Amino acid sequence: MTITPPALSVFETLESEVRSYCRGWPAVFDRAQGSRLHDEDGHSYLDFFAGAGSLNYGHNNPVLKRALIDYIERDGITHGLDMATSAKRAFLEAFQNIVLRPRDLPYKVMFPGPTGTNAVEAALKLARKVKGRESVVSFTNAFHGMSLGSLAVTGNAFKRAGAGIPLVHGTPMPFDNYFDGRVPDFLWFERLLEDQGSGLNKPAAVIVETVQGEGGINVARAEWLRALQSLCERQDMLLIVDDIQMGCGRTGGFFSFEEAGITPDIVTLSKSISGYGLPMSLCLFKPELDIWEPGEHNGTFRGNNPAFVTAAAALNAYWADGQMEKQTLARGEQVERALLEIVAEDTGSGARFRGRGLVWGLEFTDRTRASAICARAFELGLLLETSGPESQVVKLLPALTVSPEELDEGLRILARCVRETA
Incomplete structure (x- = not known):
């Protein structure tokens, strides 16, 4: 396809x-x-980016679009701050009945500002308020947002530098397999916690992604996550799971931590929670942590009612019958088979891949190759982005509603790009 730049x-x-x-x-x-x-x-592009994970149900999903149009046409509330509205009630009831109760999750629901970093800021503030401590532990290659509190627990040096001021009260620890299996899990972390001379202030919380999306599609093992929860319980620290990109079904289950069988103290959701790409985020936490004073954390656009409408429609359409998880896992197996063939064909490059559900990464020894593959993919009509601290990973993030035929088409284009950039 010949594309003329604008x-x-x-x-x-x-x-x-x-x-x-x-x-x-x-x-x-x-x-x-x-x-x-x-x-x-007039050029057409197959989307393996999905709005950075904000469009799990595809662009202009017809079910969600119909619900949104009907709501707007009847002059439903658009902007509501934290006032009670019928749209908010419908979302909360759907979220409780379809997501929380079937998973025996006790969470209270907080609507911070409408972006992911707003949810993370709320989670960090609440953890510090509950525990009366300042330090929060994060992990190598983590990404939690671009506001100052979120950047303090983000690993990427380029993004951190944009803050322009010191980023304090955050301490990084090694993510799962950071030392290629040569060091026992949490050896360094627990030793610092127990050593009165370590210089590590007692943390209020630990924040973690079960799959590090921006960090390079680094997948935490279920046993590692269970051990992390156990460590937090022993050391009186809250466990925050940032499920902003990996939640809402991206890894299979609605929450990415379900596979590990853990119940975090605090969970952040955004991106695909509205289902339609409309700004919306949630901070979920156990009831005993709900010690906020009224208005202590707020935001003008936390009451985005059109987002509540599409969010409720998405839950009812895709999560009430349990089929979405099965479909995502089946599509994930299709991706895994294709990546196995790509890596087997690309001998000598040190190519490897990793992922869960419908989030996958393809990495090469040559750190520049991922960018070249994504550039060639665009020329061939496929949208792919890179991830990782050096943009060294090709990131696959198709919509959960992608058809097997569309998935196969995109994977064939990817295979061609890998061959042509060898």
Whole structure:
């Protein structure tokens, strides 16, 4: 496919240099439906990016779109702060009945500002308030958001540098398999906690992603997560699971920690919780932790009622019957088989892959190759992004509603890109 980059336009002349995705995908997108985007020149693209995980049910999902249009046409509340609305009630009832009760999860629901980093900030503030301590432990290659509190528990040096000030009260520890299995799990962490001379202030909490999406698709083992929960219980620390990208079914179960059989003290959700790409986030926590004073943490747009409408529609359409998890795991097996073939064919490159459900990463010894593969994929009509601290991993993040045929099409394009960049 021949793609003509957009001419110098209002994007280049007026928009900040901070923009990034548009540099790798030089097109002006105009329409989208399901797993396809279309630019204004008529080119079609298969989407293995899904709004960075915000579009688990695809673009303009017809079920969610109908619910949203009906709500807007009847002049339903759009902006509601934290007032009680019928849209919020419908979401809370669906979330309780379809997600929380069947999993025996006791959580209270908090609506912070509508982005993922807002949910993380709320989680960090609450943990510190409950425990009366400042320090929070995070993990190597973690990513938790771009506001200052979230950056303090993020590992990426480039993103941390953007803060412009010291990022304090966060302490990194090794993520699962950081030492390639040569060091027992949590040896360093627990030794520091128990040594009065270590210099580590007693943490209020530990924050972790079960799969590090931006960090390179690093997958924590279920036994590692269980051991982490046990360590937190022994050491009187709260366990926060950041499920912003991996929640809402990305790894199979609605929550990514379900496979490990753990119950975190606090959970953050955003991205696909609205189902339609509308801004929305949740901070979930055990009832005994709900010691907030009214208005102690708030945000003008925490009452995004159109997002409540599509979120409730997504839960009712995709999670009430238990089929979404089975479908995602089946699609994941399809991806895994294709990646096995790609790695087997690409001998001598040191290629390896990892993932769960419908999030996968393909990594090469040559740290520049992932970017070349993603650039070639765009030319062939496939949207892929890189991840990892050196952008060294090709990240596959298709919609959960992708068809087997679309998945196969994208995987064939990926295989071609790997061959052509060898």
